Amino acid sequence: MVTASRPLRADAARNREKLLAAAAQLFAERGLDVPLEHIARRAEVSIGTLYKHFPTREAFVAAIFPERLAALDVIGEKALATPDPWQAFAGYLEDLYALQAEDRGLNDVLARDLPNAPEVVSACHRGAGHAEILIARGVEAGVLRPDYSIADVATLTRAMAQVIRDSPSEWRRFLSIYVEGLRTQSP
Amino acid sequence: MVTASRPLRADAARNREKLLAAAAQLFAERGLDVPLEHIARRAEVSIGTLYKHFPTREAFVAAIFPERLAALDVIGEKALATPDPWQAFAGYLEDLYALQAEDRGLNDVLARDLPNAPEVVSACHRGAGHAEILIARGVEAGVLRPDYSIADVATLTRAMAQVIRDSPSEWRRFLSIYVEGLRTQSP
DNA sequence: GGTTAAGTCGAGGGCTGCCTCGACTTTCGT
DNA sequence: ACGAAAGTCGAGGCAGCCCTCGACTTAACC
Numbered sequence: 001m002v003t004a005s006r007p008l009r010a011d012a013a014r015n016r017e018k019l020l021a022a023a024a025q026l027f028a029e030r031g032l033d034v035p036l037e038h039i040a041r042r043a044e045v046s047i048g049t050l051y052k053h054f055p056t057r058e059a060f061v062a063a064i065f066p067e068r069l070a071a072l073d074v075i076g077e078k079a080l081a082t083p084d085p086w087q088a089f090a091g092y093l094e095d096l097y098a099l100q101a102e103d104r105g106l107n108d109v110l111a112r113d114l115p116n117a118p119e120v121v122s123a124c125h126r127g128a129g130h131a132e133i134l135i136a137r138g139v140e141a142g143v144l145r146p147d148y149s150i151a152d153v154a155t156l157t158r159a160m161a162q163v164i165r166d167s168p169s170e171w172r173r174f175l176s177i178y179v180e181g182l183r184t185q186s187p
Numbered sequence: 188m189v190t191a192s193r194p195l196r197a198d199a200a201r202n203r204e205k206l207l208a209a210a211a212q213l214f215a216e217r218g219l220d221v222p223l224e225h226i227a228r229r230a231e232v233s234i235g236t237l238y239k240h241f242p243t244r245e246a247f248v249a250a251i252f253p254e255r256l257a258a259l260d261v262i263g264e265k266a267l268a269t270p271d272p273w274q275a276f277a278g279y280l281e282d283l284y285a286l287q288a289e290d291r292g293l294n295d296v297l298a299r300d301l302p303n304a305p306e307v308v309s310a311c312h313r314g315a316g317h318a319e320i321l322i323a324r325g326v327e328a329g330v331l332r333p334d335y336s337i338a339d340v341a342t343l344t345r346a347m348a349q350v351i352r353d354s355p356s357e358w359r360r361f362l363s364i365y366v367e368g369l370r371t372q373s374p
Numbered sequence: 375g376g377t378t379a380a381g382t383c384g385a386g387g388g389c390t391g392c393c394t395c396g397a398c399t400t401t402c403g404t
Numbered sequence: 405a406c407g408a409a410a411g412t413c414g415a416g417g418c419a420g421c422c423c424t425c426g427a428c429t430t431a432a433c434c
Binding site: 196198235 | 421422430431
């Protein structure tokens, strides 16, 4: 049962795009909690119009982040294609947090449990799937501590989100210290 | 020039104590950002009276936390008295975060830069002094990575604050993974 | 017990952010 | 070029939190 909504009127389509652009920009700059009024202002659209197009903050998230989360798949594929299991896992983490560091909104999405939009959830699940394989490969190769699990990555992700917020220039160093601790043997 | 304020009236002293107790409790339960109105309510005192005794949130922090921060000195002394440099440093971190995990307010105080009260600041400085000695000893003994510094502890503290907030049952595990990574040689 | 400084109270004003709704304006098919 | 449907607008109500101030109450000292 597809609810075939008729096409948007020209001005409506224009406003929708302006809102999306403004939201994407502000989420990236200031995080998910930016006031909706600021988004409306930057889009040069009234608050009423904003609510017409996106009745909730979640609606913005659902419209903006699935595309951005595709990057997760890319770095997942890249890691899976890396032959050395240690390099694959460590590189995955590095790429993941580099992504988070570039976009405060994405940082928030991945760190909190909030995002309910099904497309966001499924993208996260795919990411977790990649991570699980990488962990399994690392453990099997004896290069990762055997009790390491996806839950540890989740915890790390929240910790990294905080480090990225507080001191954007320090996260690589922090990660490298953490990561060294995962190795059961030296290179 | 000591501004010898005359003693408080009996009812005022009583209210002051009720406010302190309420604030201590709510800070510990809900963190530093608890609404001042809630503190007044729990103390069974009007909001006006609250402001009379503690004109700012900082005033509460200054009244409550110096005592609590004394615990920092205790664990610092304990660590300095530990002969094995590795054990001393690792134990210090463990004790420090155990403290944070017990008190959301303390967790906030140590993680944010906020607290301006001189007594709070100096307690933090003393703590940092202890940590610096412990790091130096660890590095000298070749048991800590030689580039480790107090700034890394600061970053770790913010990260741990987040982990403690999100998943109070996971912080020990997270810390142990991080900590293992500091060792330059196996036990 | 009367005086008075000290203390208490809470309504209310300010601010920020969320969200709604009815009056107005624009598009678009005919 | 007209009318209906679609869209836009923004004032304003609501809520949470901050903080103040003037009217009232009370402890403390004589």
